Amino acid sequence: MAMNLARSTEPRSEGLVDALREAILTGRYAPGTRLVQDDLAEAFGMSRIPLREALRRLEGEGLVVISPNRGAIVRPLAPKDVVDLYDLRLALEALALRRASERYADLRASTKTRHAQARQAIAARNLTALFRLDRDFHADIAAASDNPHLVAALGAQWSQIMRVMHAYFQAGDYPVDTWDDHEAIADAVAHGEADLAVERMSAHLTGSRDRILASLRGHGDRP
Amino acid sequence: MAMNLARSTEPRSEGLVDALREAILTGRYAPGTRLVQDDLAEAFGMSRIPLREALRRLEGEGLVVISPNRGAIVRPLAPKDVVDLYDLRLALEALALRRASERYADLRASTKTRHAQARQAIAARNLTALFRLDRDFHADIAAASDNPHLVAALGAQWSQIMRVMHAYFQAGDYPVDTWDDHEAIADAVAHGEADLAVERMSAHLTGSRDRILASLRGHGDRP
DNA sequence: CCGGTCTAGATTGTATACAATTTAATGGTG
């Protein structure tokens, strides 16, 4: 008989952290949004105790800012954050690529699969699904580095980037050649060519960053 | 009249997070130690509610691991963590050095001051003070990068390194030329020579890492 | 002696209730 996989013994605050994180990453709770405990507790159907714990958890992850006696807000994002985040991100991705290249990690097949899925997501104008596929590709590289601390750093990193994308991106802004870049990077890694992979990643990220910054300006000028 | 600077309105859990973090970083709560809520609550003179929030915060920072219904422990450390952490750390420090070098940040004076203080700490066999001075030097470099996200990543990074050092280091293991390295790095940054600074940092960190690994082996063999 | 079941104690998870603080609104005063 099939065992019931839904662990009913899981504490309330566990699933809550994931739900809140998801809402923040997808922009449903936009940067700067106040997170009022009573409201959230009612929305999620529990008391404020587990809710407060979830907020502390997310504070530790850098997604939420809590001011004593004043409450919590979704951590704000400024244009400079975009520049700083991409600068940091390139350093982390470069390290991941070097380590993955050393072991000739082969991500070509899974990348091709994701590429196909991404095409569908683009056709369906499903930005959230698109970003998730993007994240999955980069998460695979991180995992291939075999360095859990690097994985964690890139994860925190990516959470912020995800917020940036949902905050500043428009559907039309998604570059069509993103996944060609990804496949080229996967190729370089599979052949152990670390420098080439890093170079390609650098171009990829710079393009992505500049597109976000441009989109930001375009919408920041007129109210 | 001088205003009382001790903000009595500060919530209990604020200072608590700092106290717990300090205890973990200095090894007073060693890796793997169980953190029983009742005991800690009594030790800090408060109920379990603010204590649990502090634990969630530290979970988010990666210092504590919480298992549902089983409780919290100080995050364990394995030898591989030392290798992984230093690998990641070099990438982060290198980025910080490049950004600091671009702006010719001059940390020579403060480094010299810390060097003198470090000599006193060595004489007093005060490892905790010594590590803190070390951290301050690296924190200065991070701050000079003018990238708050990099500062945060290096901070999280350093917390883990601090735990490693307190866990595996012996008083005699502290290398006497650490601060000569630091001054040489500060020199390179002040002259804008990023590559040289990174090279020196690389040597510095490699030496530090290998000393920890050696110390680890030396004590891991015999019980 | 080994493995399994059962129960008591220890420990974690959370709702409720109330205290403390901040925020917003009100009204007076120059």
Next chain:
DNA sequence: CACCATTAAATTGTATACAATCTAGACCGG
């Protein structure tokens, strides 16, 4: 009208109490 006290409402902070779960040891059949 601007400015500042005063107060009510909204919101956060935490202690208490109890429910849910896990752990360890006793007990028992093999």
